[in-house]
Amino acid sequence: MKIINGKKIAEKIRMEIKTEVARMIDADDKTPHLAAIIVGEDPASQTYVAGKEKACKSVGITSSVYKLPENTTEKELLELIEFLNNDAEVDGFIVQLPLPGHISEEKIIQSIDPSKDVDGFHPVNLGRMLSGLPSYLPATPYGIVQLLDRSKIETEGKHCVVLGRSNIVGTPISILLSRKANPGNCTVTICHSKTKDIGKIAATADILIAAIGQAEFVKADMVKKDAVVIDVGIHRIPSDKTKSGFRLIGDVKFDEVSKKCSHITPVPGGVGPMTITSLLQNTLKACKKEIYG
Numbered sequence: 116m117k118i119i120n121g122k123k124i125a126e127k128i129r130m131e132i133k134t135e136v137a138r139m140i141d142a143d144d145k146t147p148h149l150a151a152i153i154v155g156e157d158p159a160s161q162t163y164v165a166g167k168e169k170a171c172k173s174v175g176i177t178s179s180v181y182k183l184p185e186n187t188t189e190k191e192l193l194e195l196i197e198f199l200n201n202d203a204e205v206d207g208f209i210v211q212l213p214l215p216g217h218i219s220e221e222k223i224i225q226s227i228d229p230s231k232d233v234d235g236f237h238p239v240n241l242g243r244m245l246s247g248l249p250s251y252l253p254a255t256p257y258g259i260v261q262l263l264d265r266s267k268i269e270t271e272g273k274h275c276v277v278l279g280r281s282n283i284v285g286t287p288i289s290i291l292l293s294r295k296a297n298p299g300n301c302t303v304t305i306c307h308s309k310t311k312d313i314g315k316i317a318a319t320a321d322i323l324i325a326a327i328g329q330a331e332f333v334k335a336d337m338v339k340k341d342a343v344v345i346d347v348g349i350h351r352i353p354s355d356k357t358k359s360g361f362r363l364i365g366d367v368k369f370d371e372v373s374k375k376c377s378h379i380t381p382v383p384g385g386v387g388p389m390t391i392t393s394l395l396q397n398t399l400k401a402c403k404k405e406i407y408g
């Protein structure tokens with residue numbers, strides 16, 4: 116069994132980004148600039164945004180964060196988005212989700228200029244991805260594709276089972292892996308909360324992607340021998356063995372599944388580090404106008 120070391124692969128890609136940003140700065144090109152908007156005090160969102168800022172700094176990308184109070188109105192948020200859409204200094208920006216209940220996430224996502232939508236959530240970017248046109252790929256699916264690619268995992272003709280159909284992970288990764296591309300050319304099955312016999316279907320997968328949002332949902336009897344297992348889940352559970360008082364686990368019961376599969380991503384240190392790295396790659400593409408010319 117091989118551990119797919121997402122931390123190491125992400126570090127390698129970040130070095131490549133850093134080299135390219137340094138080259139651009141040397142050539143007096145523009146320095147890439149990522150902005151993030153966060154509304155309210157959600158602790159997980161604050162951690163994500165702080166991680167993004169730190170990652171930008173580590174590769175030389177300029178980052179700015181707009182912290183808005185919980186009671187920000189939808190109109191105020193739309194005005195800030197309009198400002199960033201028109202700010203030539205900013206190459207790409209994200210609005211951290213979830214948003215407070217009184218703000219429509221759909222409306223907010225649709226107000227972002229697709230050419231600056233480095234999260235790849237705007238329907239225009241999703242539609243371009245569906246059509247095989249250049250687009251910003253959502254960070255987590257993009258990260259998974261790169262993990263498979265850089266770990267030299269053959270995908271062509273393989274049966275890939277995706278557990279979960281979220282807009283952010285399950286649906287886009289199923290599209291990406293079924294595309295005529297490498298990685299890609301998989302036969303894909305998507306399972307979700309209404310799927311019958313989910314365990315039996317999962318056990319037919321050559322490549323199993325667990326993005327179902329339930330801690331340790333995938334047990335050894337749901338995994339085919341020598342399958343490739345990608346664990347997208349991240350759950351904090353109390354622990355008396357760590358200083359922080361908690362530890363992280365995934366959607367896969369690692370101890371038993373790792374004994375049966377050929378490759379597996381650990382939690383932490385698998386898919387997670389790739390997600391922010393993909394966002395940095397999208398920001399670089401935005402600055403170089405690689406997607407929208």
Ligand code: GUN
Pocket residue numbers: 163209210211212213234254255
């Ligand atoms: N919340 C959790 N993941 C993400 C992400 O990738 N982008 C944004 N904008 N919000 C998130």
